[in-house]
Amino acid sequence: MEKEQTLLSGDIKKTYVSYLIPTIVGMLTNSIYCIVDVMFVGLCIGAQGLAAFNIAMPVYTIYSSLGLMLGVGGAVTISVLIGKGKKEQVSQVLTMTVLCSALIGILMSAYGLLFPDAFARMLGASPELLQGVKDYLQPLHCVALIYILNCTMQVIIRADYNPKLVMCAAVCGNATNILFDWLFVSVFQWGLFGAAAATALGPCVAMSIWIFHYLLKKNTFKFTKSFWDLSLFQRIIKNGAGTFILELSLGCVVIFFNIVLLDVSGQDAVAVFAIISNIAYVGKGIFNGISQAAQPMLSVNYGARKIKRVQATLRTALICALIFSLGCYLLILIFPRPIIGFFINSSDAGLIDHGVWAARIYFISFVFTAVNTVLMYYFQSVESIKVTTMIALMRGLIFILLGLAVFPKFLGELGVWLTITFAEATTLLITLPIRRRLDRMLVSESIE
Template sequence: MDKNILLQQRISRMYLRFLIPTVIGMVTQSVYCLADVYFISAGTGANGLAALNIAMPIFTIMSAIGLWVGVGCATTMSVSEGAGCIEDKHKVFTMAMILAAGAGIVLTLGECLFLEPFSRMLGATDALLPDVLTYLRPIILLSTFNIIGWVLQIVIRADNAPGLVMGATVVSSLLNIVLDYLFVIVWRWGLFGASFATALSSCVSCAWLCSYYFHRERNIRFVKNCWNGKLFRRMIGNGAASAMLETSAGIVIILFNYAILNIAAPIYLAAYSVITNIAYVGKGILNGFAQAVQPIISTNHGAKLFHRVHHSLGIACLYTVSVALIGYGIILLFPGQIAGIFAKGDQTLLKLAEHGILLYFSSFVLTATNTIFMYYLQSIEKGRLSTLFTIIRGFLLILVGLMILPSWLGIDGVWLCVTFAEGITLLISLPFIYKQIRQDKKRLLEEEDHEKSICVPDLGIE
């Protein structure tokens, strides 16, 4: 991609160019996740949903690795391109792909050796353990392709090919839905069928994305002498917050599982499974809005065009918060209908999920704002600050909320923990965001003054 497009074209137009295919891909991927829950609910009932919820952190682990490497690579590539360091861009890409493949292989071997202890650590009881193991095996065996696919999605999108990423996501998601129907409903393979469908679809998506390397318009390539310690540390630092957010999401699911089973009946765990899968859809869409602005912010930051960086941040916030408001409005109007998609035929589960959805998603606008701020800090290579806020937001405040709120509000306190954490995080992060913008403006004024001082015209005075 010609970097001048990112440095000169109107921000709103560029953002939409990245946003539309990104969100279409995210929505399609989210639909397949909902379909997965629907088919598991229809084919295996509440026990299947409970087992799925316990197994969910494995997806968190894979996506955390993929986001760590992918976002770190894409951010470092974009900043390097903005600064005119094209060779560094290729080195970062090569290191990222080697790291992703290696991490996937290590994860597969580790999980295969310790699958049962891992499942029990996630919260699997003796009654649910067989179902959890059945679901996890196909996912783990093909996890390397899932991780590489995550990395390629982010990197290829940043390399100005969001349409290809959208195509891979749409095709794999539709394939997953078709295979879910065949394996779970028609052939009655149960949880194994749902898991196998997901694993196969990930392989198809990975293969589709790998084809980008043979496109003439690609602007990334492998290089032999790729190792550069400084670039590697930048890549790891730039992606750490995304990985931490995903990891904390998995930890939160485990903590919620324990908290719910400690104060309520197992059916509340099935209700939480419905809520988490709807939340996965919502957060996926919000991440799509945030990821779409990353290459724009990073490239302009590398070129020190801070006014364009701030304009990009403002547009991303406007779009994302607006969508979050609309989304929560839909939830307020139709909570029963949304919960009923996954709790069909079970009135008790339906009522519990409907009530939980209303409370849980009161955090949606706060989550949207915090997500944009986190990606903004990553995009300008403020990885440590972004990681700090992510730990506070995604783990520490959730833990504090689970320790305090349920003792006051019972199960409602569990549903409100995310709102509690997101609200406090926003209050903490706003002064830092404001300070960063002021520093950028000060640097811009200093550079303008410097340019004026060295461009004084010759007046012919001896």
């Protein structure tokens, strides 16, 4: 009750920071291990390894999209129910969310292990890169259940007033990944299989930590044997649909970019995109952290109809996202060569030059991405399902496909790198008036 009251009546900035810091630390360590993955693959295996690695990358978005759909959908539903005082339904939502996540993990693991060639080709593997992609995917398919369940539970446990435990699990899991990346790839020289095996160990360690939330009975959300409720299950899926579409579309975008870049510029451009997309993953992970830290406050206060607190929380999250996005782009503008060169052997000067040029163009999109990410989580947190889905489709798929279909024909490779900026900026122009209308509607319903 005390923790719930903090969300409903505590100082907004202090409460937000108490969620933000552990969430950002967890996201940062996650991003660091992704960078380390790329670094070891680039330095120890080379451009062909980077190309195969980038082809396989969408497997993470497939797994995380499923896990986060249920995690975010369940967390939003639980938080709104708490705000409305309907705590008897919280146990049903929690149980359905976890069981569904586990079932999906088992099914994905079975498909990947039984049909490895089909899975690799689905991701866009060419005959030359097929074996490398399969080598990378094999360990990940083995831990699909744990990976997906980990994505779900980190959101649920954060909403259950324990963001610090989520941070500890993420830090330990990602540190394990980094250590074994060095051991498997650099020392044992296991190549792409070794890089993936190190990644597979991370969620196993994280799971062994966050499970203490329940073993030590720190949880306020309880499991129940009598859990099934069709209307609540549909609500979970609807509330998580925006995250699912956006996360899944990120994997599709990697595939689309790889196909277009191979056609326009060749394998070196795909290797450059592997580096850029992983640097972008760091920034986007922080944007997600900034947004996810706000979710419990947004949803609980929305459920309680304390709309002024909802709007104040949104403003705080937007300011944080804007400051971070501008800082990131300045770093890219000022230090592009050291950043790109970190992932490529210094003897390959041409590839470094290629990456510097592409990064300066691609990362123009970051400010728009930051605002769109926070706004999408805002709409999701207040159960504005249609708007959330629309934003996810526009920025994650529709405008990207449009940009890739049109811009490269006139601008060549430059058009590919400008596509993300086009998609994010266009989405923001459409979203801002919708946000103003929703704010007016919520204020008119406020109890304050």
